Amino acid sequence: MSEQKPRLKRPVENVRAELLADPDTQRIAKSLDMELEAYVELVLDYAQNPDKEPTLIVAPDEELRAAGYNPPTTQDVANFFIAAANGELGIGPPKSYYSGFEGKQDDANKPSLRGDEGQEPVKVDEETSQKLRQHVPKGGPDRV
Structure with a gap:
């Protein structure tokens, strides 16, 4: 027994109207250099005929x-x-993945993982570097 793929559960006219009004559909049609109506009809054709294979x-x-x-x-x-x-x-997840209650994605409110943002770089001179090097233990990784 073969398993049938689901077909549209809503009237084609309603789906067509939603696709024509959807900004993502408009963006995709434009990126493909297709007329919006022609692109929507192509989408509807594949939605109504789920066994139809795309042509390459x-x-x-x-x-x-x-x-x-x-x-x-x-x-x-x-x-x-x-x-x-x-x-x-600029391609992201579909709008259906979002509930509408997500917070704004703003980098300014995210904590830093580096910890040095907003701090002035440390001024280092050669004399200070030499003094600090005296405290670094000599030897390699085998030294205990």
């Missing part, structure tokens, strides 16, 4: 340019992955 088309850059697409350069792709690794893409 690999084409040479020349064919993409001839079709009106501007493919990214190797350097653009590398920069994208570096930005993703550094967390600079």
Whole structure:
């Protein structure tokens, strides 16, 4: 017996209206250079047909340019992955992960793990360094 994937439980018109109004959906459509309505219809198509597999088309850059697409350069792709690794893409968890009662994420209110913020650096001169070195025990890690 095969297990069926769940389909939409709400009317398509309601889901369509929510997707069209959702800022994340608008951002994704814009980043894909798609019209918002076309992107929403694509999402709804996959939501209504959960067994449908996405299509992946690999084409040479020349064919993409001839079709009106501007493919990214190797350097653009590398920069994208570096930005993703550094967390600079601005992609975060979905809004559904948040309850609305979370506090503001402000670095100014977080305690320091270093402990020296707001302190002036210690001024060190050569004479003081020599005096302090006299108190450092000589020897290596085997010394007891």
